[in-house]
Amino acid sequence: MKAVVTGHSRGLGLALAGELLSRGIPVLGLARGESAALQQRFGAALRQQALSLADSGAVLRWLDSGALGDFLQGEDEVLLLNNAGTVQPTGRADRHAPDAIAAAIALNVSAPLMLTSAFLAATPLAKQRRILHLSSGAAQQAYPGWSIYCASKAALDHHARAVVADAIPGVRICSLAPGVIDTDMQAEVRGAELDGFPLRPRFEQLKAEGHLSSPADCAREVIDYLLRPDFGSQATADLRNL
Structure with missing residues (x-):
């Protein structure tokens, strides 16, 4: 088994990559930066590729290089x-x-969809192909000030539903809302201008009252679900309800 993780150098992505590696699953990490700490801890089990996922041209050029297929070649079980x-x-x-x-x-949208398509095309012989989109409650609930974020996460949810409808043999996919996690993104939210994001006090209160999950705890629960026999039975899910 091997896994590809985007945004692995910080926040939840760093915790997800570390959790996979600690379970003996080699990881290819794709992010603008690299994690020296993970590399030092896990050595050759971690392969890192510096890549701006916000640059669709750069993503396309990297996919055209064949590096994704090279990493996953010969594996019966693969994760994205x-x-x-x-x-x-x-x-x-x-x-x-x-x-x-x-x-x-x-x-938020183009890179996950491009990687999903390339991942599936590169692994036609794998018996198990599991794809996890990290979604958000914002995919289901509209928030003032988050029109772009809400729309992009809703796109991932609907993409997962459509892939399920494709009924590709051996493919399981879920767009999963992981809950509210204590990451740099949450710090950004709490630092937003109030007139542009009127729900900021709600997130400030969650932090003050200790209701944010740690990246490590969330990653452990996410990977537990990703590896469960029933993963993909729901195209969209909320980690807090599993």
């Missing part, structure tokens, strides 16, 4: 964790710069 994402741009819809929208959609 589409974790990388951004909450930016935030604020009212009339205040978003077009280039910021384009970068967010490239990172």
